[in-house]
Amino acid sequence: MSKGHGAFVWYELMTTDTKAAAAFYDDVVGWTSVDSGMPGANYTLFKAGDARIAGLMTMPENALKMDVPPAWLGYVGVDDVDAAAKKLAELGGTVHREPEDIPGIGRFAIVTDPHGAVFALFKGTPDGEMPEISQMADGNVGWHELMAGDLDTDLAFYQKMFGWAKDQTIPMGEMGDYQLFAHDGAQIGGMMTKPAEMPAPPYWGFYFNVPALDASIERSNARGGKVVNGPMEVPGGAWVVNCVDPQGAYFNLVSMKR
Template identity: 70%
Template sequence: MHGNFVWYELMTTDTKAAEAFYTNVVGWSARDASMPGIEYTLFYAGDRQVAGLMTMPDGALDMKVPPAWLGYVAVDDVDAAAAKIAAEGGNVHRAPDDIPGVGRFAIVTDPHGAAFALFKGTGEAPPLDQMAPGNTGWHELMAGDLDTAFEFYSKLFGWTKDQAMDMGEMGVYQIFASGGKQIGGMMTKPKDIPAPYWLYYFNVEALDAAIERTKSGGGQIVLEPMEVPGGAWIVQCTDPQGALFALVAPKR
């Protein structure tokens, strides 16, 4: 599993509102995780746990960090990966720690400041159909600099370059693979975007209906629907609390 995204977590200011929004928009169901000492909600696609939801920690609010999705990437050794990130110019924001009965994790940023998490579970993860409804079908990095960012992640996770698309003035969009399978893309962020970030695309069955659910639920469209190579359709949105997310569907 090393180098694959295995979990997604929304840290937000209003978990009840976020739960209602995403269960409606993406079609997830939600259940309390019953974790001692912490309120944590699990999102399910069918009978599969696919994401988590929690209130933002006080420290993040004090630092004016906005609500956001965080992706967890599987590694063979969390401590070694965290040390490698620090050595390669990234930062470890939460040192490696254990979640009893679940696994070990750390929260980090790449050298340009894009946040993600490292994870190693206590058991074997079940095989995942990346394109199944409710799963996360694509992972996209708006990088501080494409070339140095790719080198960083390639050293860390073993990601390899796949197709590269020339986006004209926007630069090159580099698709990357883990274990030979395309899992995402990255490009140098436009100058008007203040900071690098990871964006996660949740699979829905049809895009237009999901857009209407997003709007009626209080979300906003920040990048209008577009068709991408391969025939899928995407849209980028913010939820009512301001967290950025995206949707991908095989049809409008």
């Protein structure tokens, strides 16, 4: 996966019970959770083999006070966090946490798109390079999905922000179009206008690759996860399922076989 400007480079779960979440995702996705070893930080890493895929941390107090539910957050790599945050605001997005440094790791900002979907901007330190792993490798994030406030305006926003290319459009009948998008010539995700009956605000969802879907669903159910939609076959022959983990964070699984 290319780690240049506009690529998703990191994923982070903020939750209310990190120990339970680590055990859950290790079992369901097949990750290995390890302490990050960062001084003064209670931060867990999820690894697929030698590759670090995602992080896990306790929800900050201010988020708990605001009743923010546990959730996955995606970090998009940029050439310059400060310049990207300024551009995002000019394009109608909102900067919720101004750019700041994580010593020895990089610089980041927490932002939302014009309709309120949360993500982060990130620029790593030069020595922070991670082992490359194929987008479709087990344990990696194989797909990124935006349930958008409005497909047309949000697609234009992300195209201007990150240079994403409009790819194949899949008509979904009354639900409108599902728009695939590409980065550096590779399809990395899709977006559609969020159905009105979905209670959540617009959001980014992430699909974790697993070897076999049904076995992962069984492990999720056994540990208190819930299937909210699926399993279903999607164009290209993959199978997907949308779930909620025991702490209430929304996640998805994808596999080429049931």
